[in-house]
Amino acid sequence: MLSAAGIHTFYGNIEALRGVDIDVKQGEIVTLIGANGAGKSTLLMTICGSPRARQGQILFDGVDITSAPTYEIIRMGIAQSPEGRRIFPRMTVLENLQLGSTPIGDDHFDEDVERVFKLFPILKERQEQRGGTLSGGEQQMLAIGRSLMSRPRLLLLDEPSLGLAPLIVKQIFEVIKTINEQEGVTVFLVEQNAYHALRLAHRGYVMANGRILMSGTGQELLANEEIRAAYLEGGH
Amino acid sequence: MAVLSAAGADAKPLDIGAMVKEAGLAGLIAFGLAFGLVGFETLDVPGGLAINTRFDDVAAVVVLTILGRIAMILLREHRPLLVAVIGLPFSVVLIVSLVFGWWTYFLPFSSAMVGWIVALMAAVFSLRAINALSHGDTVASREQREKTMDRIGARVQTAAKYVGPLLLAFAIILPFLPFADRRILDIGILVVTYIMLGWGLNIVVGLAGLLDLGYVAFYAVGSYSYALLALHLDMGFWVCLPFAGFMAALTGVILGFPVLRLRGDYLAIVTLGFGEIIRVILLNWYEFTGGPDGLSGIPRPTFFGLEFKRFAPEGMDTFHTFFGLEYSPIQRIIFLYYLILVMALITNLFTMRIRRLPVGRAWEALREDEIACRSLGINPRNTKLTAFGIGAMFAGFAGSFFATRQGFISPESFTFIESAIILAVVVLGGMGSQIGVVFAAILLIGLPEIFRDLQQYRMLAFGSAMVLIMIWRPSGLLAHREPTLLLNDGKSKPQETS
Numbered sequence: 179m180l181s182a183a184g185i186h187t188f189y190g191n192i193e194a195l196r197g198v199d200i201d202v203k204q205g206e207i208v209t210l211i212g213a214n215g216a217g218k219s220t221l222l223m224t225i226c227g228s229p230r231a232r233q234g235q236i237l238f239d240g241v242d243i244t245s246a247p248t249y250e251i252i253r254m255g256i257a258q259s260p261e262g263r264r265i266f267p268r269m270t271v272l273e274n275l276q277l278g279s280t281p282i283g284d285d286h287f288d289e290d291v292e293r294v295f296k297l298f299p300i301l302k303e304r305q306e307q308r309g310g311t312l313s314g315g316e317q318q319m320l321a322i323g324r325s326l327m328s329r330p331r332l333l334l335l336d337e338p339s340l341g342l343a344p345l346i347v348k349q350i351f352e353v354i355k356t357i358n359e360q361e362g363v364t365v366f367l368v369e370q371n372a373y374h375a376l377r378l379a380h381r382g383y384v385m386a387n388g389r390i391l392m393s394g395t396g397q398e399l400l401a402n403e404e405i406r407a408a409y410l411e412g413g414h
Numbered sequence: 415m416a417v418l419s420a421a422g423a424d425a426k427p428l429d430i431g432a433m434v435k436e437a438g439l440a441g442l443i444a445f446g447l448a449f450g451l452v453g454f455e456t457l458d459v460p461g462g463l464a465i466n467t468r469f470d471d472v473a474a475v476v477v478l479t480i481l482g483r484i485a486m487i488l489l490r491e492h493r494p495l496l497v498a499v500i501g502l503p504f505s506v507v508l509i510v511s512l513v514f515g516w517w518t519y520f521l522p523f524s525s526a527m528v529g530w531i532v533a534l535m536a537a538v539f540s541l542r543a544i545n546a547l548s549h550g551d552t553v554a555s556r557e558q559r560e561k562t563m564d565r566i567g568a569r570v571q572t573a574a575k576y577v578g579p580l581l582l583a584f585a586i587i588l589p590f591l592p593f594a595d596r597r598i599l600d601i602g603i604l605v606v607t608y609i610m611l612g613w614g615l616n617i618v619v620g621l622a623g624l625l626d627l628g629y630v631a632f633y634a635v636g637s638y639s640y641a642l643l644a645l646h647l648d649m650g651f652w653v654c655l656p657f658a659g660f661m662a663a664l665t666g667v668i669l670g671f672p673v674l675r676l677r678g679d680y681l682a683i684v685t686l687g688f689g690e691i692i693r694v695i696l697l698n699w700y701e702f703t704g705g706p707d708g709l710s711g712i713p714r715p716t717f718f719g720l721e722f723k724r725f726a727p728e729g730m731d732t733f734h735t736f737f738g739l740e741y742s743p744i745q746r747i748i749f750l751y752y753l754i755l756v757m758a759l760i761t762n763l764f765t766m767r768i769r770r771l772p773v774g775r776a777w778e779a780l781r782e783d784e785i786a787c788r789s790l791g792i793n794p795r796n797t798k799l800t801a802f803g804i805g806a807m808f809a810g811f812a813g814s815f816f817a818t819r820q821g822f823i824s825p826e827s828f829t830f831i832e833s834a835i836i837l838a839v840v841v842l843g844g845m846g847s848q849i850g851v852v853f854a855a856i857l858l859i860g861l862p863e864i865f866r867d868l869q870q871y872r873m874l875a876f877g878s879a880m881v882l883i884m885i886w887r888p889s890g891l892l893a894h895r896e897p898t899l900l901l902n903d904g905k906s907k908p909q910e911t912s
Binding site: 226228247248249252253257258259260264265266267268269270272273276277278280281283284306324325328 | 789793895898
């Protein structure tokens with residue numbers, strides 16, 4: 179469904195991605211783990227066209243999106259829940275969700291809101307509250323809910339567990355699983371929380387210094403000694 | 415600082431030394447300021463200027479400052495009794511003497527206005543002291559005050575449902591009220607013009623969050639578009655109006671392109687520059703715009719082709735003959751008033767509508783977080799350009815109204831201070847708040863005009879009002895934002911709120 183080949187991305191003169199290849203197939207949950215500054219978020223942003231890859235090619239459903247503008251990429255059915263949640267603080271939960279439906283218009287709005295409320299019942303209670311007054315976990319739920327409003331086929335999640343309590347993290351990962359299994363949304367998940375992410379994912383990639391070091395199924399990677407040492411036990 | 419306990423209950427002994435030092439310092443500052451500003455006065459005398467010294471005024475300023483400072487310290491240190499005992503008689507005596515004109519025995523100042531300010535300050539201090547005596551707490555904490563103000567803001571916003579129509583009704587019947595003479599109507603026209611400009615700029619600054627310091631440029635483009643079309647091509651106001659709006663919008667989009675990537679301070683500087691560029695072009699393109707001479711003889715608007723003149727041109731009716739009225743110049747003023755009122759209301763309706771449309775939502779989202787907008791498939795370029803364009807369009811409409819009302823325009827009417835005032839209207843009102851703009855425009859434009867009798871104290875009052883608002887309401891008078899979407903009793907049905 180999504181394939182990136184030989185991606186090089188630069189911030190000015192700094193090469194953040196040094197030839198990255200990844201493949202995400204329809205219906206999968208694929209996770210990308212790695213330390214801070216490995217280039218995980220840059221890869222997600224590059225898929226969305228901001229910044230652009232200087233070399234390489236990104237295909238989505240066989241269409242080359244390497245140099246398409248961000249808003250067109252999003253309209254093709256990719257949704258991103260950006261790092262740090264980035265909800266709209268002065269707008270209500272409902273308005274945030276409404277903005278999520280920008281790429282497809284308001285036609286299915288009511289239906290989609292119900293769907294999101296079913297996944298995150300707490301948002302229903304908070305619907306008229308301003309985004310900025312929500313707790314961190316609720317904000318993350320809102321960010322994911324908002325990205326689901328555009329009925330994406332591919333959902334890019336950037337560190338949904340960032341700064342959240344373990345219990346909330348567990349809850350959010352449950353929902354990601356539900357989204358994938360019941361709604362058939364393909365998920366590409368960037369995480370620092372390697373243990374949870376690998377347990378959830380069908381396949382995983384490990385990234386360091388702008389390169390993919392390793393890939394395999396979630397179980398394989400979880401069992402791998404090097405990964406255990408680097409990301410699971412020794413901390414990062 | 416939390417809520418302070420009852421007055422005097424746990425008060426520390428008063429540190430007289432520190433108090434004298436603080437009050438003395440305030441007095442010194444007052445002396446430094448007053449010596450130059452108050453101490454000398456230039457007088458017109460035959461053969462030139464003479465200097466008159468007013469050192470008794472300086473002394474009075476210093477003494478009053480020290481007294482005021484001591485009152486502040488006493489209030490702060492929970493000793494309101496003394497302030498109340500001295501302040502209350504002082505303010506009462508002063509107010510009574512001001513009313514009866516005896517105040518010259520107390521104060522050396524040459525204007526009763528200064529006496530009123532002193533009396534007002536004394537009254538404020540004594541009221542605060544009395545309040546502290548009866549309620550026990552002297553100073554509410556900052557957060558508490560903010561919260562109270564926010565609640566008031568939210569309540570005013572809710573009340574806007576009723577206040578809005580009331581204000582509107584007042585605005586509609588204003589020309590027929592007994593006190594509405596020509597001066598009041600002129601002030602009304604001015605205030606409504608600024609309300610319209612404020613609403614227009616609110617789209618750019620309040621909704622889209624793009625700080626525009628050159629808004630007056632579009633006002634100028636609208637004015638000159640109408641004036642030039644009317645003078646050279648002999649076109650009427652109503653034909654030119656849409657064109658002027660279009661020209662201004664076009665300018666907005668053209669100027670918007672280069673600044674798409676800029677944000678915050680940088681955007682403000684560049685828009686400031688663009689505003690000046692337009693003015694300088696108007697000033698120097700002598701053959702086309704008349705340069706500093708401006709354009710005069712701009713035709714007045716007509717009421718469906720009926721002119722507001724005493725005598726009609728050959729074969730035409732005038733407004734008063736057509737309706738069988740006595741001729742009166744006020745008819746034209748009333749017409750102008752209603753004209754700008756309708757234009758302003760259209761601006762308001764448009765903004766309220768567009769906030770609920772995808773493009774309006776995108777503006778607000780852009781103000782909140784541009785990166786989030788990108789990730790939601792919003793095209794920031796088009797969103798910003800439409801904000802610039804539509805905001806400029808309303809400035810263009812207001813501009814052609816300005817031209818037709820004045821009958822004469824020159825680049826001098828479009829200086830930076832105009833942009834600053836319009837921006838102040840938006841910011842003071844609370845960015846994005848429509849009713850806030852109305853209050854701010856009345857406060858900033860209406861009051862200085864009404865208090866024109868106060869002469870030089872007018873701008874002083876203007877300045878202090880701005881400082882006070884920034885202290886008490888740093889995010890504007892009515893910063894509360896009304897959501898555009900509510901669910902109806904759990905059932906998802908987009909509902910409109912006003």
